Amino acid sequence: MIKINENFHKLQASYLFSDIARRVAAYQQAEPDRDVIKLGIGDVTRALPAACVKAFHGAVEEMADDSTFRGYGPEQGYDFLREAIAREDFQARGADIHMDEIFVSDGAKCDSGNFQELFAVDNRIAIPDPVYPVYIDTNVMAGRTGAWSDGRYEGIVYLDATRDNHFVPDIPKDSVDLIYLCFPNNPTGATITKEQLGKWIDYAREQKALILYDAAYEAFIQDPSLPRSIYELEGAREVAVEFRSFSKTAGFTGTRCAYTVVPKDCTAYTKAGEQVSVHSLWNRRHTTKFNSVSYPVQRAAEAVYSPEGKAQVKELVSYYLKNAKYIRDKMIALGYECTGGENSPYIWIDGKADSWEFFDRLLNEAGVVCTPGAGFGSCGRGYVRISAFNSFENVSEAMTRIGRVL
Ligand code: PLP
Numbered sequence: 001m002i003k004i005n006e007n008f009h010k011l012q013a014s015y016l017f018s019d020i021a022r023r024v025a026a027y028q029q030a031e032p033d034r035d036v037i038k039l040g041i042g043d044v045t046r047a048l049p050a051a052c053v054k055a056f057h058g059a060v061e062e063m064a065d066d067s068t069f070r071g072y073g074p075e076q077g078y079d080f081l082r083e084a085i086a087r088e089d090f091q092a093r094g095a096d097i098h099m100d101e102i103f104v105s106d107g108a109k110c111d112s113g114n115f116q117e118l119f120a121v122d123n124r125i126a127i128p129d130p131v132y133p134v135y136i137d138t139n140v141m142a143g144r145t146g147a148w149s150d151g152r153y154e155g156i157v158y159l160d161a162t163r164d165n166h167f168v169p170d171i172p173k174d175s176v177d178l179i180y181l182c183f184p185n186n187p188t189g190a191t192i193t194k195e196q197l198g199k200w201i202d203y204a205r206e207q208k209a210l211i212l213y214d215a216a217y218e219a220f221i222q223d224p225s226l227p228r229s230i231y232e233l234e235g236a237r238e239v240a241v242e243f244r245s246f247s248k249t250a251g252f253t254g255t256r257c258a259y260t261v262v263p264k265d266c267t268a269y270t271k272a273g274e275q276v277s278v279h280s281l282w283n284r285r286h287t288t289k290f291n292s293v294s295y296p297v298q299r300a301a302e303a304v305y306s307p308e309g310k311a312q313v314k315e316l317v318s319y320y321l322k323n324a325k326y327i328r329d330k331m332i333a334l335g336y337e338c339t340g341g342e343n344s345p346y347i348w349i350d351g352k353a354d355s356w357e358f359f360d361r362l363l364n365e366a367g368v369v370c371t372p373g374a375g376f377g378s379c380g381r382g383y384v385r386i387s388a389f390n391s392f393e394n395v396s397e398a399m400t401r402i403g404r405v406l
Contacts, residue, residue, distance in 0.1 A: 007143045010153070014133060016375030017041065020359075027363050037398040039327075039386045040369040042186065042346065044251045046319065048300070049312035052250060055303035059296035070295045075287040077104025077259065081298045084305040085259060089244070095231035101263050101279065103286050104301075106256040106293050108216045108245035113138040114289075115212055115241060115260070116178065118281045119268065123177040126157040128169050130187050130376030130383075132214065135180040151378040160379050161188060167339050167348070168192050171203045179204060182214035184221060187376045187385040188348040189324075189340010194227050201230070204239035210268065210278065211240040216258075219249040219317050220324075221343045229261075237263040241278065248345065248389075250304045250313050257293050257301040320345050323395040324388035330399040331386075334406050345388040348373065358384050366401035 020040055028036060048056070062068035076082065082099040090097035105111050113134045116125075121143050127135050129152075136153065139145060146154030157176050159169030167190035169181075181200060183192040204211050213230040221228050230236045242261040246252035266278035292298075303309045328341035331349050341347035351358030355372035362368045362384075373383030388395065 005141065005143075007141050010140050010145065010147060011137055012148050014137075014375075016371070019375075020369065020371065023360065023363060024369055027367070031367070034367045036363070036367050036369060037390070037394050037401075038369045039388075039390055039395070039398055040371045042248075042387050042389060043253050044248060044320075044389050045391060046251055046316060048251050048255065049304070049309055049316060051303040051306050051309035051312055052255075052300040055306075056255075056296050056300040059299035063295065073292050073295055073298070075290055075292050076100075076283070077102065077292055078295070078298050081302045082259075084302050085244075088305045090229060090231060090261075093228065093232060095229050096237065097229075097231055097261055097263065101261055103260045103262060103282065104293055104298065105258050105260060105286075105290065108214065108243040108247070108258040108260075109134055111258065111260040112180075112212065112214055112243045114285070115282070116142055116144070117285060118278065119178060119210075120271075124157060124175065126159050126172055126176040126179045128159040128161050128180065128182065128185075129378060130161060130373060130380035131180070132182055132186045133376070135212075158377075161185070161190065162379055163337070163350070166190065168196055171199060175207055177207070177209050179209055179211045180214070181211055182216070183227075184217040184340070184344035185346075186217065187346055187371065187373065187380065188383075189342075189344035189346040189385075190348070191221065191223070191226050191343045193225070194233060197227055197230060198233050198235075201233055201235045201239060205235055208267075208269065209239065210266065211236075213240050213242045215242055216245040217248055217344055218244065219313065220321060220345055222321065223343055226343060231261070231263070237265040238267060241266060241282075246301050246304060249317065250301070250309075251316060252297075252301070255297055255300065257297050319392070320388045323390065323392055326392070326395055327386050327388060327399060330403060334403060336406075341388070347386045347388070349384050349386060351382060351384050353382070355381055355384055361405065362402060365405040366398070368398045368402055 082102040086099040161167040161169050167188040218228040230240045245258035262279045262282045264279045267275045324341040327347050328338050337350040339348040355374040359372045371385040373380030
């Protein structure tokens with residue numbers, strides 16, 4: 001008899017996006033003549049940069065000819081892409097990262113979900129609240145938590161991100177082994193300073209812990225004093241892994257390309273206390289379970305670092321940031337407290353009401369869809385997230401409508 005992994009039964013069904021879809025469908029049925037503007041799900045809406053499309057086409061042509069055709073590539077990614085990433089995203093910013101520490105993949109979702117596989121089930125895990133749900137659910141699947149109780153899983157050290165700490169969690173009093181951090185944050189849009197991040201690195205070093213740092217939104221950082229990579233800080237090479245993605249930076253959500261940085265200095269320990277290289281473990285896992293990203297997609301990603309690609313990506317990011325500023329300024333003018341939207345595509349708004357009540361109000365009275373903060377964790381109650389990923393025309397129409405009803 002085939003038995004299931006019982007941990008899957010602990011998972012709470014995520015009703016968030018299905019609940020949103022159900023409410024939107026009901027509204028559209030009741031109001032068939034009113035269009036709905038969706039500022040809910042964090043998916044990009046604009047086309048790939050022209051430089052990426054050109055490189056993509058060129059690589060497809062190579063695949064169409066026997067003399068230039070390529071089959072399986074290196075599991076860790078082609079050197080041309082790994083070199084460009086190491087040089088442009090790290091060395092150019094003074095971060096000491098080398099190409100053989102870059103693992104190209106098809107998504108920061110898979111990598112941030114899979115990385116925990118390397119570590120023992122009895123590790124203590126610290127996870128922010130509110131949170132990108134992948135970090136929690138993958139640890140539940142792996143059996144690192146107890147049951148769901150009062151809106152949280154037993155056994156996880158939750159790092160509360162609230163108004164009081166400006167949505168940057170405090171270092172826990174408990175001792176932990178694996179720490180998830182995400183900046184600029186989804187869903188709150190909050191950013192972390194070098195000083196604050198430095199304290200996390202010190203803590204991780206003291207604890208012999210590892211930080212999994214999700215920097216999927218780093219391209220939205222405009223303030224030059226904020227770290228775009230954890231490796232801009234001293235000591236991070238020994239205690240941090242970083243996840244990056246071309247999804248939001250260059251519109252690759254449907255094209256799929258991302259990467260994970262695992263420095264060779266990162267260490268974990270055996271039960272007996274012997275040091276083990278996290279890089280070797282991830283390399284073993286990655287090469288066993290993954291066959292890399294298609295050649296044309298890697299060529300398209302490489303084009304992000306060409307002079308034209310850089311200019312086009314900058315324009316793309318600026319476009320969404322203009323939307324974000326517009327949303328933020330309007331909500332503040334309407335008397336709502338906002339976080340994010342300056343160095344991030346998300347605006348986290350204190351709705352001064354229950355998240356779902358506020359969501360229903362925006363939907364039913366303004367025809368605008370946002371995301372209720374309660375869906376990201378118990379600290380998200382009372383908040384909603386508005387995403388800047390849409391056309392400026394839709395964003396300005398949405399804010400005009402919201403202005404009429406709030
Ligand atoms: N990390 C965070 C914080 C995200 O918000 C997302 C996507 O929304 C991802 C990772 C996933 O990125 P990818 O498209 O590379 O899987």
